[in-house]
Amino acid sequence: MNRSCITFLKRWMVFMHLLCWTSGAFVQAFGIFGMFKSQYGSIINTFKPHYASNCLIVTGAIVCCVCYLGILGSLRENHCMLISFYIVLFLLMLVELAMACIFLVVDREIDRYFEDxxxxxxxxxxxSSDTGNLTLKEEFHYIQATFKCCGVHGPSDWNGHPQISCCIEDPCNMFPIIPWEEGCFGPLRSWFKMNFLSIGAGVVSQAIIQALCICFSCIIMCNFRMTGRGYM
Structure with missing residues (x-):
């Protein structure tokens, strides 16, 4: 193996570790995305998906920090540093996959408790009184205005007195109010499922990229170690 080939492989190894760092940043971004998408906590409170989102944020941040260890180990050809990097990254990958499974499972289990x-x-x-549960009321109004729906299954849920956020006109200047005919249960359930599925799939794909980076880097490192050309 000539020197130019060795130099190329070492640079390729550094690039793979940079790719791991990028995937860690994406995992953190998925966690932030999931945290913002796990809103309506006053209405849907049986499950707390933002706990998994917080875990993804922390895990992604740790991955980004740990990947600097891999990059530094690649540049300094430090075998001990690289082995430590691979072990820690492998454990973090398991955490990422566990959190992805939570999102994917929640996507399938939403119907069991969403309606209740x-x-x-x-x-x-x-x-509630006029001044009670203001957060819940704001979320209800926001859902009805955003998804253009009324009540849970339809405007009849409001017992003949639909809220102004149900009005089909914007701004609403009519009385009695003409509400949207569709209930909010279907659109909101589909919205939750779509977001949880996309977050779970995204985290799994980033974990696969990290696994491929580890595999390719380990092959190069082992080859150098056996031939005595570096990474000892």
Whole structure:
């Protein structure tokens, strides 16, 4: 193996570790995305997907920091530093896959408790005073205005008194209010499922990229170690 080939392989190894760092940044971004998409906490509170999002943010940040260890080990040809990097990154990959599985499982299990939470929130809204449960009320109005829907299953959920956020006109200047006919249960459930599925798939794909980076880097490092050309 001539020197130019050895130099190319070492640079390629550094590039793979930079790719690992990039994948860690993407995992962190998926966690931030999931945290912002796990809104409506006052309405849907049986499961707490933002816990998994927070874990992804922390894990992605640690991956980014640990990848500097791999980059530095590649540049300094430090075998001990690289082995430590691979072990830590492998453990973090397991955490990422576990969090991705949570999002994918939640996507399949939403129907089991989603409707109950929504109906419970509606009852709480109707029983609240004008100044009570303001956060829940704001979220309800936001959902109805955003998804152009009314109530959980339809405007009849409001017992003949639909909220102004149900009005089909914007701004609403009519009375009685003409509400949207569709309930919010279907659109909101589809919205949750789509986001959880995309986050889970994205994290899995980044974990696969990290695994490929580790495999290629280990092959190069082992080759150099056996031939005595570096990474000892």
């Amino acid at each position: 939470d929504f109906l419970r929130a509606l009852d709480t809204y109707r029983q």
